[in-house]
Amino acid sequence: MADVLRVGIIGCGNISTTYLSLAPLFAGYRITAVADINMDSARTQAAAFDVQAMAVDDLLDAPDVDLVINLTIPAAHFDVSKAILQAGKHVYSEKPFVLTVAQAQDLTNLAHAKSLRIGSAPDTFLGASHQLGRTLIDTGAIGQVTSGTAVVMSAGMEDWHPNPDFFFQKGGGPVLDLGPYYICNLVQMLGSVSQVTSMTGMAQMTRKIGTGPRAGEAVAVETPTTIHAVMKFESGAIITLLSSWDVLSNTHPIIELYGTDGTMTLPDPNFFGGEVTVASGRDAPEVMAWDHPFDVSDPTSSQANYRGAGLADMAQAIASKRPHRCNETFATHVIDVMTAILEAGETGEVVTLSTRCDRPAPLGPDDALALMAG
Ligand SMILES: NC(=O)c1ccc[n+]([C@@H]2O[C@H](COP(=O)([O-])OP(=O)(O)OC[C@H]3O[C@@H](n4cnc5c(N)ncnc54)[C@H](O)[C@@H]3O)[C@@H](O)[C@H]2O)c1
The missing domain is CATH 3.40.50.720 (NAD(P)-binding Rossmann-like Domain)
Structure with a gap:
């Protein structure tokens, strides 16, 4: 090789x-x-x-x-x-x-x-903001995380993707499509999930393509487009996931974690950067920052994009014979969480997961720098 x-x-x-x-x-x-x-x-x-x-x-x-x-x-x-x-x-x-x-x-x-x-993928959890969140949790900035919310809600995907069919077929829907960003990030911070439950719905049976050569064409909806789930982590933390493509606008924080000593908010895990805040005790939230290479690089954009970082880590891991961060045990557990959420929506039951994983190693600023060219 x-x-x-x-x-x-x-x-x-x-x-x-x-x-x-x-x-x-x-x-x-x-x-x-x-x-x-x-x-x-x-x-x-x-x-x-x-x-x-x-x-x-x-x-x-x-x-x-x-x-x-x-x-x-x-x-x-x-x-x-x-x-x-x-x-x-x-x-x-x-x-x-x-x-x-x-x-x-x-x-x-x-x-x-x-x-x-x-x-x-996703490898966005390797981004500056999410790794800062991980470090803050590991160093006890908000104490033991006991609960939280993660929110991924929008009006859907048919407005911007020219071929949005797969989003609305089995294997699509907001949990399988966008859930990986949220669940990977929660698992890398909090560890494995042990149980989930959920309720699901579909606001529309067809969606209209909004862009590209097929604009105006109707796409059939074959999977739930609103899924509200509750996840219990091995650590004891209980996190509610609100996911939907049936919401025109909302004002919820994207991820908010409540600990015994404070509260942390994290930005959209679909991107690598964004604002992290910590409120210590009952104090007002403060914006946290650190110097990490996988932060916003383009001054015209608020969204840092280093897609490929997970592959760079895997390439380095293969060369140095160490485990890679976006590995199969982690990815399998995240699939288990998401499919169990969908199963719980169908059966109305609490599902106990059959898999677990260790958290991927943190990726500090020096580790990230070592993945970059030049
Ligand atoms: N579009 C995004 O912004 C985005 C972001 C992150 C992740 N993803 C993920 O990336 C994947 C691809 O998304 P996309 O938006 O590029 O989809 P897309 O529909 O634009 O492209 C998929 C491509 O795969 C090809 N293809 C399908 N089946 C194939 C097969 N069996 N063998 C060879 N080629 C095949 C298609 O011809 C098409 O060119 C999805 O899993 C999606 O969830 C997409």
Whole structure:
């Protein structure tokens, strides 16, 4: 294997531009080839980013590709990741990692049998703000976290995505689509979840595409679009998750954690940066800050974006033979939490989880700097 991991992409849709344009920020890997079932999409991205366009099977067979990023739609994640592992390559998948715990375990067994690594987004929890939140919790800034709220509510995805079908099919919905950001971040701060329950609903049976060549076309809704869940963590913390694509506007804090000695708020875990506040005791909240490389880099934007950091960490971990942070045990537990929330919505019961994970190692400023190019 080369010193720098040689990486291919399968799935040249919307998010592939982010991976291709941010890759030069990172040391440890280089994107060399792209593939898609739609060869035109692969050719377009290859031309824009000066990489090779390949048919999917050719990319899987390519001897000079060590790892493949799976940027296909959620329903294809399992089959595509399995094919990547069967081809003898490491895989890093976009979220959601897969759609069931059984699929996650199948991939894990295959990877372990072949001595290959699996990684999964989201990696936004490695961002400056969320790592600051982790450090503040670990150093007791708000004492023992006993409860909290996480809120991901909007009017939906059909306004901005030209092909929003997958958001409303099985494998979509706000918990599986956006839940990974919130649940990964809560698990990296608070540890494993032990039990969940929820109630779910659907405000509309069809959604109208708002942009692109299919604008005006109706998409059928086949999965709940409002899910209110309660999660009990092994630590004893009880966190309520309000998730919906049926809400026109709201004023809730995105994540608010209540501890025995104070209260902390955290920004949107879909991004790497944003404001963290701590209120000690009953004092007014204060904005917390630290100097961390994965913070806002673009002065015209409030949203830091270092997507690919998880892959850079995985590349470094492969080279130095240490565990990677966005690993399969963590990703599997997050899938377990999300699918258990959906199951609880269907059955009306409290679901006890079958998996757990250790928290990924924290990523301090020096660790983050070591993942960056130059
Ligand atoms: N769009 C975003 O902003 C965003 C952000 C973060 C994560 N993600 C995640 O990334 C993944 C992709 O999202 P997207 O918005 O780019 O979707 P998209 O629909 O724009 O692109 C998906 C691409 O995958 C290709 N594809 C589908 N099945 C395939 C298969 N079996 N083999 C090869 N290619 C296949 C499609 O032809 C398409 O080009 C999803 O899991 C999504 O949750 C998207």
